[in-house]
Structure formats: structure tokens, C-alpha cells
Amino acid sequence: MPALLRTESPLKNLERRILALGLEGSANKLGAGVIQHNPDGSSTVLSNVRHTYITPPGEGFQPRDTALHHREWAFEVIKNSLSSANITLADLDCICYTKGPGMGAPLQSVALVARTLSLLYNKPLVGVNHCVGHIEMGREITGAKNPVVLYVSGGNTQVIAYSRQCYRIFGETLDIAVGNCLDRFARVLNLSNNPSPGYNIEQKAKRGKRLVPLPYATKGMDVSLSGILTAIEAYTLDKRFRPDEYNKSSDDEDIIVPADLCFSLQETVFAMLVEITERAMAHIGSKEVLIVGGVGCNERLQEMMGIMAQERNGQVFATDERFCIDNGIMIAQAGLLAFRMGLTTPIPKSTCTQRFRTDQVHVSWRL
Template identity: 55%
Template sequence: MPAVLGLEGSANKVGAGIVRDGVILSNRRATYVTPPGQGFAPGPTARHHRGELLGLVAAALSDAKLSPSDLQAVAFTKGPGMGAPLAVVAAVARTLAQLWGLPLLGVNHCVGHIEMGRLLGPAPDPLVLYVSGGNTQVISFSRRRYRIWGETLDLALGNCIDRLARLLQIPNEPSPGYNVEQLAKRGRVLLELPYGVKGLDVSFSGLLAHLQAVAPRLLANGEATEADLCFSLQETTFAMLTEVTERALALTRASHLLLVGGVACNQRLQEMLRTMCRARGAELCPTDERYCIDNGAMIAQAGWEMLRAGQVTALDQSGITQRYRTDEVEVTWRD
């Protein structure tokens, strides 16, 4: 049974995980955290990953009680993501693969999320809602591709939430999205915000620009609190996502909705989607919180599927692709 080491580092989290025959043997992760009001830039994030990754690999091997000789391949995130962090992870993957004489597996980050969700949940062929800091897509599988039914036309939802956190100087530890979620629970005033749904696509940039323009005045005049702003952002953006996802469920007639990506941890988003799914006779399958946040195990799982299908990445094709779309991947391991 092949054991695959997976390395992830497309944004501010860097991880190493090992999967063997659908069993997660280890999953180590470190997060680059910036001060309140600041995002994470490519250069410092890449330096963080470079300092952490080899230690995470050693820890993942120790947790799995394996040595390099027990591995059959090294998988890494090829894209999409931030260029400098991706390049660090790809360089480490290439080095380890050559050092240990193992094949390389260049994994699409989005496909990694989907394959981990399929592994953990009861949904072998679901409609997928993928919401994270860099991506927002409604996806289903057809004819050896993950097809995108709808997506954001500008900002990803996680990025939108993070930028509100930055505006309000909300701490980035453990994550800005988590802190916005906790504040939103105390919100009482629902502000009217731009609602950008266009068929199966969504747009968040107008909503964010409006919030950035009115927030200082609302806070100064006591017309709204920080909690109200977080509450209003969540309710409006989650309603938009629920609308387009319901439309896609009606079109695909899927019986399961798989929720993946970092924003999938949000309990209010899960609640809204679960209500919608029940009304349509479908089941919501949110990914386990440990694995919906970027991690190495999801890259290992997608890599394991690729290895099983003989889909190996040549060394001269092992560069990164910052804009690597979900529907560009030929999914040879599914019927």
C-alpha cells in the first residue's frame, strides 16, 4: 500500500502530512501570523515556510512511524496560490524526491480540498462548495474534470472577510475569519449591503468597498458596532453563496453538498447551507475542521489518488502555477 508525503504552502499555512491507502497517518502544520491590521505578504510568508517545512516533514514522518524508505511518492501544491510560498514548497518537494529517489506529484490545491472531503465524508459524488481565502467556487465532477458551475468574479470570500478584519484591526490569531465569526455572534443590527449575485456567480468587491467607506462613520456615530459589521458581512455574503449553491443543486440534482476550504469551518455558513439542503432533500457534508483548513494531508490524499492512476509529474514539469484552475486538472482516478 503506497504511502505519500504531501506538502502544502499556498498561503500563510505550511504543512506536511502522510496518507496511506486512504488513512491519514500524520498531519503537521504551522501558520504565519501577522499583527492586527496587516495581511501576509509573499516574501515574509515564504521565509516563514522555508524555516518551518523540514521540521514539519520530520515530525510528520515521526508521527506516522515511517522513514523515507517507506514512502512511495512526494506530493506538493503546484497551485493556485501565492508565488513565493508555493516556490519554497515545490523546491523542497523536488529536493526530497530526488534525494529519496521518489516520483513527484504536482497537486492542484483546490482538488486537494475536494479529495480530502470525499475521503472523510459520506459523499462520493457531491456538489462542492469551495470557500477559502483565495477561492470561491461551486463545483461538480463530470467527464474526468471538476467543472465549475459558478465562482467569484473578483474577491474570494475568505479574502473579503480578512479585509474587514484588517479594517477593524481584529487580531489574526488564531485566524481573522474565526475572530470575525465570534464577533458576528454578538451582532444585532443587520446593515443593508450590496448583494452581488449574477446567475451562478457572486461578486464581493462592491460589498467590501461599501463597508470600507461607511464603517468609520457608522462606528464613530454609534450607529453600528464592530460586531454589527461582522454580522452583516456574514449574513449577506453567506446568503449569496446559499442562493447560488441552491441553484446548482437544482441543476445537478446532487444528493450531497460537500463544503470545503478554510471558510467551511464557519458554523453560521454551515447552518444556512444545512437549512437549504434540508429543504431540497440533500445532505450537507462539511469537512472536518482539522482538514478544511489548508494542510499537507489533503495534498497527500490527492497525490495518492494521482499515483494510483499513474498520473506522475515529470521533474521538468514540477514548477508552480499561480493561477491553476480547478477545471484544468484531468481527474484520471475517477470514473
């Protein structure tokens, strides 16, 4: 488990406002955000700046190229974040960065920037788990108290609940993440990566009318998505498939268009996620669901989860694209919570790990 060292009493940090800069770069989003924790325990978002590395349609983003993007844009993004917050680096109390999980080269690029600023300005460094950053930002923005968390992104799919200073993983993907599944199918359809392939899948799905059969692969509390991806890709090779927009008539009911496939993929995969989330709610007796991660912006997922929660007399909490898509402010929030407990990351320990699990974090700031 990556270590955080306790440096001072947490009570000392509660007597004044505390400022943290958060740096995120675990995938193709480079983010910098400044958050202020107030003496009354509340938080104020002062800035949240992001720049996305976008590749041509049909292409994914490679670690080396993504790392080059982050290095090229780091100065500009951080400068804009500090300017928007109307502060300087000297005003900060700590600098927080994403320690993992994520892509190795991009993570290392941002960690290098964080270490450099920490040494130049003599500011404590705090390494943050990317997943915990999503959760803590979601809790802060929505006000959810003790929800079951559905964490869905390009690299992660997990159902999580808090217990005894740890975010316990109740279920997860056995192979690829839901965001990766959607992104890879978007590349098969040659959809644009601007603003994101998942967003363009969602928009095309809204025009879909036909539900094609796909595998439904829940295994206890876990899901498997690679077989569904293979099955949906096979439809694009079917003689009934038309790659362009197609106005159906009564004579061609069997025609399959991209909108139908996007619709079918979303409906099937999201139903699986709703099922395992409901099972976790029943297990811990919770009536709250918090959806976090980039895929959490999907309106259809929120709608399906809302129907389930309403049937259980519960409530769904979600954020918009400012906070559900990878951003620097979520790293600042989680890092500052740790810093207030007196936890920092020594420079020799300020490494990155691509496989930093959510349940490896000691959540000392919660009872």
C-alpha cells in the same frame, strides 16, 4: 495544462499499501501529512502537521515573508509529520506537493523542498491542484458520493460539480474571494490574525444583533464581493460607528458596533453563496453539498447551507479545521489518487503556477 506522465499500470499499485507525503504551502499555512492507501481502497491518515505564519493585527501576509517562513519551518514540520506517522522518507512511495493555485513565492519554496527530497531519496513526484486536494480530502473524510462542492477560501470561491473526469466550475467570484473579503475587513477592524482573521470575524458576528444594508451581488451563477467590502468598510467611517464594544440603550438604537458589521457581512455574503449552490444542485439534480476550504469551517455558513439542503431533502457535508484549513494531508490524498493511476510529475515539469484552475485537472481516478 500542467502535465502528469503515466508511468505504470494503476492495477499494480492496488496490490499493497501505498504511502505518500503531502506538502502544502500555497498561502500562510505550511503543512505536511502522510496518508496510507490500503489494498481494499480505504485510506488511513497517519499524520497531519501544520504551522501558520501569523502577522500582527491589521496586517496581511506578504509573499516574500511567507516564503521565508516556509523555508524556516519546512524541516521541522516534515520531521514531525514523519515521526507522527512512525515512518522514514525511505518508506514513502511518492512525494506530493502543491503545484497551484496560490502565492508564487510560498509555492516555489515548498516545491523546491519536494524536488530536493524526491532527488535525494529517488521518490516519484506528484504535483497537485490545491483545489482538487480540498475536494478529494472532503470526499474521503465525509463519504459524500457526488456532491455539489462549495469551495470557499482566502483565494478561491467556486461552485463545482463532477462530470466526465473533470471538476466543472458552475459559478465563481468575479473579483475577490470570500475569504479575502472577510480577512480584509478584519484588518480594517484591527482584529487579531490568530488563529485567523476569518475565525475572529465569525466570533464577533455571533454577538451582532443589527443587520445593516449591504449590496447583494449575485450575477447568474457568479458572485461579486468587492462592492460589498467597500460598502461595509464605509460603515466604519459613519458617525454612528463605535469601534469598541458598546452596550446599547433604548436611546441609541442607531449606534453601529463591529459585531453588527461582522454579522451583516456574513449574513449577506453567505446568503449569496447558498443561492448559487442551490441553483447548481437543481441543475444537476444532486441532494448533496460538500463545503471545503478554510471558510468552510464557519459554523454559520454550514448552518445556512444546512437549512437550504433540508428544504430540498438533501444533506450537507463539511469537515472540521483539521481538514478544511489548508493542510498537507489533502495534497497527499489527491496526489496518491493520481499516483495510483500511474501519474507522476517529471522533475523538469515540477514547476508551480499561481493560476491553476480546478477544471484544468484530468480526474482520471473517477469514472
